[in-house]
Amino acid sequence: MKRGLTRRLRAAGLAVLAGSWLLALAPAGGAQAAPTRCAGHQVRALPFPAGAVHVFRRHGYVCALTVAAQPGAARPVSVSVQARGSLPVTDSGRRSHRAGPVTVHTGHRCVRIAGSVGTQSVRTGWILC
Known part of the structure; x- marks a missing residue:
């Protein structure tokens, strides 16, 4: 009998912990949080x-x-990163919100970035040199 109570309390504690993690990760007040799935600091x-x-x-x-x-x-969403002298690395597919993250080792080389949502897109020249 004691063992069943311990299991139920443990399960309830895990459920509360999981719920608190979900609330902590959700943006407050319906505001959109800045995407931070990439390591480092945002440069552009x-x-x-x-x-x-x-x-x-x-x-x-x-x-x-x-x-x-x-x-x-x-809808079609894509992101592409290309270090100068290398082939581009791309993530694309039919998604509702985001594509990526895509990470490339650049060292001190310039990069070209491209992204699209549906039929609209943006593309840079060589940047971050």
Whole structure:
């Protein structure tokens, strides 16, 4: 009998803990939190009508992700990062909100960033040189 009570209390405690994590991760008041799935600090935001590409840098790596301005029905979303002298690394698919993160080792090389949501897109030349 004591063993059953202990299991139920343990299960209830885990449920409360999981719920508190979900509340802690949710943006407050319906406000959209800045995307922080990339390590490092944000060095650029590349806005376009359907969303924005957020670019982060840390210790010789560049990370980017595309976030739709209006989450909703699944549509083509993509992000691409290319270090000069290398092939681009891309994440794309039919999604409702975001593509990425995509991380590339750049060292001290320039990068090209591209992102799209639906039919709208943004593309840079060589940046972060």
